[in-house]
Amino acid sequence: MTALYEPIKTKLAQHFNIPEDTITPDTTFDELGLDSLGKVELLCVLQDELGLRIPATDALSAGDTTFGQAVATVEAAQADGSAGEAAQHGTTAPVAGA
Amino acid sequence: MTAHDIAVTGLGLVTPGGPDVATTWEAVCEGRATAALDPDLGDVPVPISCRVPDFDARALLGREVWRMDRFVQLALVAAHQAVADARLDPASWDGARVAVIVGVGADSRDTVFTASRKILEHDYATISPLTIPRATTNAGAAEIGIALGAHGPSMAVTTACASGATAIGVAKDLLAAGRCDIALAGGAEAPCHPLGSVGFSQMGALSTRLHDPSAASRPFDADRDGFVLAEGAGILVLERAADARARRAPAQAYLAGYGASTDGHHYAAPHPTGLGIERAVTAALSDADLHPTDIHHVNAHGTGTPMNDRIEAATLRRIFRGRPPAVTSAKGALGHTLGAAGAIEAALAVLTLRHQTIPPTANLHRLDPEIDLDVVAKEARRTRVDALLSNSYGFGGHNAILVLKRS
DSSP: OOTTHHHHHHHHHHHHTOOGGGOOTTOBHHHHTOOHHHHHHHHHHHHHHHOOOOOSOOTTOSTTOBHHHHHHHHHHHHHOTTHHHHHTTOOOOOOOOO | OOTTOEEEEEEEEEBTTBSSHHHHHHHHHTTOOOOEEOGGGTTOSOOEEBOOTTOOHHHHHOGGGGGSOHHHHHHHHHHHHHHHHTTOOTTTSOGGGEEEEEEOSSOOHHHHHHHHHHHHTTOGGGSOTTHHHHHOTTHHHHHHHHHHTOOSOEEEEOBTBTHHHHHHHHHHHHHHTTSOSEEEEEEEEOOOSHHHHHHHHHTTOBOOOTTSGGGSOOTTBTTOOOBOBBOEEEEEEEEEHHHHHHTTOOOSEEEEEEEEEEOOSOSSSOOTTOHHHHHHHHHHHHHHTOOGGGOOEEEOOOOSOHHHHHHHHHHHHHHTTTOOOEEEOTHHHHOBOGGGHHHHHHHHHHHHHHHTEEOOBTTOOSBOTTOOSOBOBSSOEEOOOSEEEEEEEETTTEEEEEEEEEO
16 A cells, blocks of 8 residues: 555545545546546645645546556656646646536 | 415525524524624634534535535525425426526635635646536526426526525516426525625625624614624425415415516615615515505515615605504524525515514614614514515615515
């Protein structure tokens, strides 16, 4: 388990009113009830409340993305120094229906 | 009864008096003032508000509340209450014939304020993608439609502090025109935010009774000095009276008339002679096919601002030819819920008709000597009330008057 797994899980549970024990590395965002806007919301919460710098990404846009994959994406961004600059310009996860 | 009479078959209330109809009615009848210092307003000049007690949106609405601004949560809870009170089952109704009209004075202050701050701080990446969906004025009507499967005409109407009453009037017209069979109509507002507080404070509209917050909201009192910001929601279920009878739903009261007008005078001050109010009352009485002598009670707008109360009182004396019926203002107990007020007060008016009881105006100890009205004070008055007016006025000069009759 990586260092960011538990803090991100806690934020996910708190902000989206999800029981923590239902969140596993293999749980998909579809199963968690988060649509595309929800996933962008999660990225914003992580940036705002945990101070993580996350690049513009569509890595979470697929419905079958798992929570474990999302955490790995965020951790990869922290290891990439260019993430901070990208984050200043906002996330670009696709949103349908606007 | 006229062919256009509309039955009120359900009520939903979420107010500073309580998170449901029964506790709100009890608080208002007791004249229980709800204003208090509000630590969430921070160090603004007037940190007083009336908040809904014991409101747990997550427990009431489930997980999805994270998507909703507080005014939407309040509206949705009130709508659920109203539908249950009307003994309607959204799982089996014809949703295409159900309308939703929610009055809102202003869209979400918290959502807009938070995003604005982040933009100023160039913190763009943390701005919620739900900033726009949460803040749009129609969010309350939309979420009610989603939650309850209401697929008829739906909209937000906004006439500032008359919005809740306007929404009910618009719903009456939709029902009378046959555009829907059931209407969920009312108002919601969550203005207890530094942005709302400072904005109204700068206008000089708020009471500054910081030394005695619970006594700050005192409509018609000689020592009134402004209103108190409050949050809340009221939703009514309306149906054509014949339809209600056909499904054996008891009418709690009849919405007999609606009248609206615009002062066209000043954005924030009522017309000095109450001309717009008089036009709206006359229109509402005509719509109800009633005369001033048929009206036994007026649920006044009564904000507690010195000018509004005085002009409203003088106008009522003129309309009723010097003999206005007993008047009360719920804002002494509940504060001013802005866009929700007209709907909350319409629901209280229904309860007045049902219980034949006029609640007192909380905090009214010494009537302004320039206000020559029979204002109910100190304790609730048991009396015959066959028909009444519920008055609402909003910035911009909007006036909305509802006539309600005993069922």
